[in-house]
Amino acid sequence: MPPIPDEDLMDAVREGDAQAFAALLERHMEAVRAIGWRMLGSADAADDLAQDVFLRIWKRPEGYDRAKGRFAAWLRRVAANACIDRLRKSRPGQLDDRMGETLADPAPGPEQRAIESQRAARVRAAIARLPERQRQAIVLAHDLGHTNIEIAHIMETSVEAVEALLGRARRKLKELLAGELQALGGRHGEGG
Amino acid sequence: MSKEMDIREFQALLDIHGARPGRWPRDKAAAMHAFCAMDGRARALLEEARALDALLKDSAPRANPQLKAAILAAATGADNIAAIPAPAQSRRPAHEARKAANDNAARRWMTGAVLAASLFAGVWIGLSGLAEPVGEALLGGAQVAGVDNDALGDIIGMASAPENGGDLL
Numbered sequence: 001m002p003p004i005p006d007e008d009l010m011d012a013v014r015e016g017d018a019q020a021f022a023a024l025l026e027r028h029m030e031a032v033r034a035i036g037w038r039m040l041g042s043a044d045a046a047d048d049l050a051q052d053v054f055l056r057i058w059k060r061p062e063g064y065d066r067a068k069g070r071f072a073a074w075l076r077r078v079a080a081n082a083c084i085d086r087l088r089k090s091r092p093g094q095l096d097d098r099m100g101e102t103l104a105d106p107a108p109g110p111e112q113r114a115i116e117s118q119r120a121a122r123v124r125a126a127i128a129r130l131p132e133r134q135r136q137a138i139v140l141a142h143d144l145g146h147t148n149i150e151i152a153h154i155m156e157t158s159v160e161a162v163e164a165l166l167g168r169a170r171r172k173l174k175e176l177l178a179g180e181l182q183a184l185g186g187r188h189g190e191g192g
Numbered sequence: 193m194s195k196e197m198d199i200r201e202f203q204a205l206l207d208i209h210g211a212r213p214g215r216w217p218r219d220k221a222a223a224m225h226a227f228c229a230m231d232g233r234a235r236a237l238l239e240e241a242r243a244l245d246a247l248l249k250d251s252a253p254r255a256n257p258q259l260k261a262a263i264l265a266a267a268t269g270a271d272n273i274a275a276i277p278a279p280a281q282s283r284r285p286a287h288e289a290r291k292a293a294n295d296n297a298a299r300r301w302m303t304g305a306v307l308a309a310s311l312f313a314g315v316w317i318g319l320s321g322l323a324e325p326v327g328e329a330l331l332g333g334a335q336v337a338g339v340d341n342d343a344l345g346d347i348i349g350m351a352s353a354p355e356n357g358g359d360l361l
Binding site: 018021022025026029030033034037038043046047050051054055058059119120121123124127138141142143147148163166167170171173174177180181184 | 204206207208209210215240241243244245246247248249250251252253254255256259260262263264266267268
């Protein structure tokens with residue numbers, strides 16, 4: 001049996017169907033968290049964002065109008081806009097300071113795990129240094145696997161603009177992560 | 193076709209689309225593969241793009257298994273999906289349950305208001321010197337001049353008892 005479309009689940013949520021809400025949460029919560037994590041820079045902020053977004057959907061399901069497009073695209077737009085609102089409310093510089101603390105989070109355990117955790121933290125810090133729109137495009141493309149056409153729809157811009165954002169973002173990331181790339185490149189080369 | 197591609201275009205395309213051929217534009221993919229096969233610099237760029245993709249993938253957000261339950265609990269009162277009734281039963285009842293909860297709340301509020309008013313009237317009747325006219329007005333001219341607060345409390349208790357339909361007041 002094919003899965004119930006998100007849009008039909010939203011119709012049910014409008015009627016107070018808690019299980020339909022749970023199904024939407026199951027399908028989309030991690031995507032909203034991913035947007036929050038990358039854009040706001042911490043797991044806690046991502047969790048808060050996901051909670052706010054989904055509680056808003058439960059309390060005001062009429063906020064989504066299926067005539068305006070797919071639920072998934074609308075939800076990602078809502079999440080990204082909520083992140084941008086939060087970033088604008090925070091004082092300049094505050095985000096980077098907070099991220100420095102949050103991202104220096106070496107996981108306990110074997111040495112290799114610690115190295116990988118530190119590397120992941122440096123990558124997250126590099127992504128955090130990207131301008132908002134570039135960061136958003138990277139998250140949608142790499143973390144969530146959206147096509148450039150979908151990203152253009154979510155970000156309410158043209159495909160050409162998305163391509164420009166992704167190109168600039170990846171060039172900047174290569175620059176910021178040159179050491180990491182060199183280490184990984186060497187390993188790839190050794191592996192064949 | 194590969195002659196039409198140069199290293200700068202190849203690099204620009206990798207910057208935009210990454211190393212996964214599945215994300216490459218269909219009209220460019222064949223040229224990119226061909227260029228890569230014949231140009232060592234292109235292969236090096238592709239390796240670099242793969243490494244960047246790998247870094248991005250490895251730093252992806254970790255899942256938070258507790259969050260789903262927390263959001264469900266905050267929104268619906270159920271702490272896990274299994275605790276929510278099946279859709280066929282829950283769709284309408286959940287909607288009606290919300291309405292019923294509101295109706296019950298309104299009913300309880302009305303009951304409380306009537307009881308509070310009665311109690312206030314009783315205290316006032318009992319303590320003020322205006323017992324007769326107020327009692328007559330409240331109870332339709334019954335002989336209440338001698339009704340004290342205890343008796344009024346009994347009346348209120350009877351009226352609010354469930355077996356007497358008290359919660360429908």
